[in-house]
Amino acid sequence: MATTSSSSAPKDASTGLTKLPFPPLTKQHILNCSFHSWHPRYRAITPKARLVPLSPPFLSYLRADGIVLPPDENDRTDWSDSDSGIFSSTDNASEAEDDEDDDPSTQWRDVHEAVRATIEELGGKVVPKLNWSAPKDATWIAATNSMECRTPNDIYLLLKSSDFVTHDLEHAFDDCEEYAPGEEAGSQKEAILSSESIPYHLVLRKHITLNPSVEFRCFVRRRKLITICQRDLNYFEFLFKMQDKLRDRIQEFFQVRLQDSFPDENFTFDVYVPPPHDRVWLVDINPWAQRTDPLLFSWLELLTLPEPSEPSTPEVVSLPLDSQSTYKEDPASAKSAGEDQGDQIDSESEDDEDVEELFAPEFRLVHRDDPEAYGFTTPQYSAHKLPRDVVDASRGGEGSMREFANRWKEVLAKQTEGDGQDSE
Secondary structure, eight states, X not given: OOOOSOSBOOOOTTTOOSBOOOOOOBHHHHHHTSHHHHTTTSGGGSOOEEEEEOOHHXXXXXXXXXXXXXXXXXXXXXXXXXXTTSSOHHHHHHHHHHHHHHXXXXXXXXXXXXXXXXXXXXXXXXXXXXXXXXXGGGGGGSTTSSSOBSSHHHHHHHHHHOHHHHHHHHOTTTTOBSSOXXXXXXXXXXXXXXXXXXXXXXXXXXXXOOOGGGEEEEEEETTEEEEEEESSOSOOHHHHHTXXXXXXXXXXXXXXIITTTSSOSSEEEEEEOOTTOOOOEEEEEEOSSTTSOOTTSOHHHHHHSOOOOOOOOOOOOOOOOOTTOOOOOOHHHHHHHHHHHHHHHHHHHHHHTTSOOOOOOEEEOOOTTOHHHHOOOSOTTGGGOOOHHHHHHHHTHHHHHHHHHHHXXXXXXXXXXXXXXXXX
């Protein structure tokens, strides 16, 4: 759930709008888009994932400043009965006490063990996210430079380094209203929506190699799929040849799986359509709000697109049946009726040409030489990166961070002293 600027927008000359016409954004809508809320309903159509409920001590750990990771148990020397006294409990007692003092996971061992067990269950490699956001902005700090995690510490490092995760923790209900129009205050939801007791979960997905070219974002307004676009902003020539097939697959998936089952009438969802492109997987559901990236569209477009027309209901005509009477058709009348029927069929076939086609959502792809594809001169999420010195210090624990902070103070003091001498 990436964040953007506030919902206000500059005045558009063509529409006269000074603010984007979003419907009221409620806290319940945000909760409905949380992974833990929708995943049980759509589990059969999502990639394999497991949820780990997060305890208050673990949430405090995520919110705390600095990056202190639990000791890596794989680096510890295993004790054995045949060590000939080389490693003794008395020699290692002080080290064990130091490890406990420096181990933040002592306050949330249940979460730590659940994470470890889930990684093993999912094959040893997972991709993490919180209720709404994945720490994609923090992959620069990972050893693999990706979202792939093999140990609990890999996960903690990404979560602690991510601004997206911080947004989930601190700003999930920004710009939200307590109730939608028509809801009464004091309902049973009030205790949940007005407190800090959001049911946070760590989502661990089984790591698979996804082809980003067939990931798409879909926009739903008033329970109608109005637009589809690429998630990856690069040009893929083959997509244009199969655009209609992909649109049909995604639209059918939406109508069967999501249109009437998701609680809200406005939302966005991401799908993955791997080869042979005959099955659609649900990847994520995002709020209908400016915090969600519209990618190849603008929110002004999405909010002001003409409403798809409802299909007309065929008119039913009742005719009385008289079983007692018989009808003998005059040959001349039959001939005339046949000619009239032929004229009617011809006219209906002509009218068929004027029948309005069923609404098809706009499917927007990145074109060759499109500035959307080649206009990015800086790496993705570069605004969220830190200097390498800071990263190395954070991996060394509290002692390294303290040493780095002291060195940094010395550098600043010398710089301030030098500036003072230059001014004299």
